[in-house]
Amino acid sequence: MAVVAVPKPSEESKTKITGQPNTITLRISRSNPSEGQEAAFSEFQIPVQKWTTVLEAILYVKQNFDHSVAVRYSCRQASCGSCGMKINGKPALACYTKISELNSNVVTVEPMNNFPIIRDLAVDFKQLISNHKKMKPFIIREDSEVTPESKEFIQTPQDLEKYLQFSYCIKCGLCNSACPTMATDTSFIGPQGLAQAYRYVADNRDKGKDERLKIVDDSHGIWRCHFAGSCSQVCPKGVDPAMAIQLLRGYLLGFRK
Amino acid sequence: MAERLSNREGIKGMANPTRYGIERVAYWLQRLTGLGLLAYLIGHIYETSTIVNGKIAWDKMLEFTQTPQGHIFLTLVIGMCVFHTVNGVRVMLGHGGIGVGKPGQPEYPYKAASLNYKQRLCIWVSIALAALAMMYGASVLFGD
Numbered sequence: 001m002a003v004v005a006v007p008k009p010s011e012e013s014k015t016k017i018t019g020q021p022n023t024i025t026l027r028i029s030r031s032n033p034s035e036g037q038e039a040a041f042s043e044f045q046i047p048v049q050k051w052t053t054v055l056e057a058i059l060y061v062k063q064n065f066d067h068s069v070a071v072r073y074s075c076r077q078a079s080c081g082s083c084g085m086k087i088n089g090k091p092a093l094a095c096y097t098k099i100s101e102l103n104s105n106v107v108t109v110e111p112m113n114n115f116p117i118i119r120d121l122a123v124d125f126k127q128l129i130s131n132h133k134k135m136k137p138f139i140i141r142e143d144s145e146v147t148p149e150s151k152e153f154i155q156t157p158q159d160l161e162k163y164l165q166f167s168y169c170i171k172c173g174l175c176n177s178a179c180p181t182m183a184t185d186t187s188f189i190g191p192q193g194l195a196q197a198y199r200y201v202a203d204n205r206d207k208g209k210d211e212r213l214k215i216v217d218d219s220h221g222i223w224r225c226h227f228a229g230s231c232s233q234v235c236p237k238g239v240d241p242a243m244a245i246q247l248l249r250g251y252l253l254g255f256r257k
Numbered sequence: 258m259a260e261r262l263s264n265r266e267g268i269k270g271m272a273n274p275t276r277y278g279i280e281r282v283a284y285w286l287q288r289l290t291g292l293g294l295l296a297y298l299i300g301h302i303y304e305t306s307t308i309v310n311g312k313i314a315w316d317k318m319l320e321f322t323q324t325p326q327g328h329i330f331l332t333l334v335i336g337m338c339v340f341h342t343v344n345g346v347r348v349m350l351g352h353g354g355i356g357v358g359k360p361g362q363p364e365y366p367y368k369a370a371s372l373n374y375k376q377r378l379c380i381w382v383s384i385a386l387a388a389l390a391m392m393y394g395a396s397v398l399f400g401d
Binding site: 182 | 264265267271276277278287355357358361362367372
């Protein structure tokens with residue numbers, strides 16, 4: 001097996017690369033609502049490099065100071081949508097946020113708003129997943145392309161472009177956390193669910209448009225979106241839920257067929 | 258208790274315009290001006306309804322409203338009305354999917370097409386028109 005040795009940078013070159021203080025204070029919100037434990041911050045001094053992400057800093061805490069910090073993560077490359085949290089007051093993926101980008105020696109991480117807290121930084125996604133399922137996130141049609149007699153469903157690149165960006169949703173929940181309506185309406189479907197409804201409505205293979213429009217045409221549905229755009233501001237994958245919601249509403253208002 | 262467990266931001270989070278750019282500020286201003294105009298409408302109905310109590314009551318009300326404070330309030334109402342109308346047209350068109358961009362292949366750094374320069378320009382135009390209308394209104398009200 002080949003072993004690749006990575007040369008260790010000298011202290012001098014390290015400073016040159018980083019160009020910033022090597023230590024930051026990481027403040028982690030700690031709470032356990034099921035045990036009645038109120039939120040309080042634990043502070044840790046973390047050595048950082050230019051490329052250190054917030055998730056790496058949290059994992060450094062777990063490895064070196066306190067392994068009981070609860071955080072959900074998996075892929076570390078903004079693909080799984082597990083490590084959403086509030087970083088210095090704004091929802092973001094911890095694996096996708098470099099500490100050097102934050103321009104602060106103090107980094108505060110808290111659980112995402114508008115989701116019940118399980119413990120520390122881990123939140124409960126039950127509502128998001130249930131609203132996602134309500135949108136029937138699958139192609140609806142009577143026939144199927146898998147029968148031997150049928151042909152595959154033809155789609156042009158233009159057809160694909162109508163929904164492709166919305167299919168990049170990783171269900172990280174950042175949009176729901178930033179949404180001002182989600183902040184007050186406990187029954188609101190949320191930008192994630194509404195954007196997914198549009199993803200399938202815009203797919204020309206799908207025949208379930210009327211079914212989905214009926215679901216979102218509700219007092220806690222699409223009409224509660226006021227186009228504040230915060231969902232699109234925080235989306236780490238360029239899904240742009242605000243656009244999807246407005247385009248979906250266009251169907252209900254008769255602007256689109 | 259339930260609010261704490263669900264970790265919802267509540268009214269405080271909804272009304273915080275500072276974290277998500279000019280679009281969120283516009284959202285906040287739209288709500289604020291909407292509430293302000295509602296309050297003005299109620300006050301205006303109360304003010305004008307005093308006329309049914311005769312001339313003396315009406316003159317008394319005018320004495321109360323035709324003051325520098327009353328003029329400042331009216332100037333604010335003009336600003337609220339103009340911003341709410343112009344920004345409202347932008348939001349209504351956006352709600353129909355007009356001016357929110359076209360879906361496409363997202364590319365890093367993933368700037369949202371719906372938060373495009375046209376939207377931002379419309380917001381700044383709404384603010385500028387409101388400021389202009391307020392200046393004109395103030396010059397008329399305080400002009401005499």
